Amino acid sequence: MQSTIQPAFFKQGPKPFSRLLIYASLSLVLLVVDVRWQILQPAREIVSVALYPLQWLATAPVSVAHQVSNYFVTQTALQQENRRLQDERLLANAQLLRMQALQQENIQLRQLLVTRDMQGGRGVLAEVLYNDRDPYTAKLVVDRGEQDHVKAGQVVIDPLGVVGQITRVQPLTAEITLITHKNQPVPVQVVRNGLRAVVYGSGPESPLEVRFMPVNGDIRNDDLLVTSGIDGTYPAGLPVAKVTRVDRNAGSAFARISCEPAADVDKHRFMLILNEKRSIPAKPTPPAAPAKKKGAD
Amino acid sequence: MPVSRQLLKPVSLGFILFTIVVALTTALIPWGPTVRAILPDGVALVLFYWCMYQSRRVGMGWAFWLGIVLDIADGNVFGQHGIAYCLTAWFVLARHRQLGMFPLWQQALYIGPLLFASQLIMLVVRMATGSAFPGWFIFIGALTGAVFWPLLSQLLQMQQRTEKRAEIQS
Numbered sequence: 001m002q003s004t005i006q007p008a009f010f011k012q013g014p015k016p017f018s019r020l021l022i023y024a025s026l027s028l029v030l031l032v033v034d035v036r037w038q039i040l041q042p043a044r045e046i047v048s049v050a051l052y053p054l055q056w057l058a059t060a061p062v063s064v065a066h067q068v069s070n071y072f073v074t075q076t077a078l079q080q081e082n083r084r085l086q087d088e089r090l091l092a093n094a095q096l097l098r099m100q101a102l103q104q105e106n107i108q109l110r111q112l113l114v115t116r117d118m119q120g121g122r123g124v125l126a127e128v129l130y131n132d133r134d135p136y137t138a139k140l141v142v143d144r145g146e147q148d149h150v151k152a153g154q155v156v157i158d159p160l161g162v163v164g165q166i167t168r169v170q171p172l173t174a175e176i177t178l179i180t181h182k183n184q185p186v187p188v189q190v191v192r193n194g195l196r197a198v199v200y201g202s203g204p205e206s207p208l209e210v211r212f213m214p215v216n217g218d219i220r221n222d223d224l225l226v227t228s229g230i231d232g233t234y235p236a237g238l239p240v241a242k243v244t245r246v247d248r249n250a251g252s253a254f255a256r257i258s259c260e261p262a263a264d265v266d267k268h269r270f271m272l273i274l275n276e277k278r279s280i281p282a283k284p285t286p287p288a289a290p291a292k293k294k295g296a297d
Numbered sequence: 298m299p300v301s302r303q304l305l306k307p308v309s310l311g312f313i314l315f316t317i318v319v320a321l322t323t324a325l326i327p328w329g330p331t332v333r334a335i336l337p338d339g340v341a342l343v344l345f346y347w348c349m350y351q352s353r354r355v356g357m358g359w360a361f362w363l364g365i366v367l368d369i370a371d372g373n374v375f376g377q378h379g380i381a382y383c384l385t386a387w388f389v390l391a392r393h394r395q396l397g398m399f400p401l402w403q404q405a406l407y408i409g410p411l412l413f414a415s416q417l418i419m420l421v422v423r424m425a426t427g428s429a430f431p432g433w434f435i436f437i438g439a440l441t442g443a444v445f446w447p448l449l450s451q452l453l454q455m456q457q458r459t460e461k462r463a464e465i466q467s
Binding site (some may be wrong): 016017019020024026027028029030031033034035040043044047048051054055058059061062086129130131132133134135136137139143155168182183201202237290 | 317325356361364365370372373375384387390428430
């Protein structure tokens with residue numbers, strides 16, 4: 001009774017502790033909902049658009065500094081670069097000629113083989129806006145989003161190999177989960193002998209590792225691992241990693257194989273988001289599967 | 298010098314919002330990993346400040362919503378910052394009268410562990426949702442945050458100080 005007639009001066013709403021309980025349980029609920037069902041994406045998009053001006057403001061000084069430093073590149077540096085680029089162009093031209101011939105040949109061969117992989121699709125060039133601030137995740141944010149028809153699941157490469165995969169698309173930006181992200185798997189193949197394996201990321205600072213490879217698996221140091229293309233996500237043949245260490249411990253069923261990424265995963269400003277149309281046959285429904293077997297590997 | 302001895306001007310809501318927007322913007326600057334580890338959590342510091350001095354206005358609700366905004370900006374799981382900020386802001390709110398009387402270095406001794414706790418809560422949340430342990434460096438920010446606290450308090454109070462203290466006494 002007393003509390004209802006207290007003067008307005010003392011009214012402070014619910015006590016801090018009950019507010020704490022309310023908000024803490026609210027965040028717990030959000031946490032569980034977000035982790036389990038991932039249905040909060042629309043809310044994320046709205047707020048991320050509202051945050052975009054702030055992000056732009058925060059990154060503007062850096063990009064201005066980049067532009068200014070670009071502007072004051074010295075004459076000799078430019079000349080040197082020009083020279084180098086000319087040389088490289090000549091070299092690349094020669095390679096391109098051979099490449100075109102090979103591509104033609106390849107297309108014919110593939111038509112014969114009737115495979116659906118590696119259609120040589122187009123990509124979107126994206127600039128890295130920033131490394132994600134979050135120390136827990138290995139993620140990059142780039143300046144392409146829904147507006148540029150980027151979709152979650154697309155593969156991102158740099159000149160040296162696979163960088164990662166688009167995992168979340170906002171209207172103006174997109175997030176790349178790097179292959180070094182914990183538990184980010186990439187199906188690969190050893191170039192030397194075609195052995196199939198899966199490379200897992202293992203956190204921001206440790207290298208990649210190949211898991212579930214039997215102790216007697218034929219894999220050595222300096223083996224190059226490329227995407228195998230059998231998952232339907234990564235196109236075949238992109239370099240992923242190089243094996244740096246193989247520990248064969250007789251006590252465990254699997255060999256411990258560490259690798260380092262082929263791409264400069266956290267050094268580039270520009271990356272290519274691959275936009276390949278891959279006609280993957282629908283997965284057969286397990287019990288009443290029709291006898292149509294397509295694309296068995 | 299205990300802060301409460303001065304008579305401070307009232308704060309406008311606009312100024313509170315302005316400081317929070319500035320803190321959010323600095324939080325969004327893409328620092329390199331080393332700078333990011335050393336820099337304190339500016340949003341948390343500003344939030345603690347306003348919880349301490351403007352507890353009638355800024356409280357749990359602000360902590361929660363700021364947490365949500367940061368989670369979206371970082372692309373984290375929802376509620377990671379929310380839980381951390383709510384719990385730590387409560388510790389400030391529950392003791393705000395006492396804390397307001399402390400000298401700044403004693404406040405810093407209270408704020409530092411709170412920043413540490415907030416990182417610890419986030420660590421627990423992330424480990425529970427399956428992230429890798431990022432390394433002990435994430436706790437350095439709590440230490441520098443405690444060092445930054447007196448500076449930040451002075452900076453934010455500058456706007457509230459009355460210019461002519463002699464007039465009040467006469």
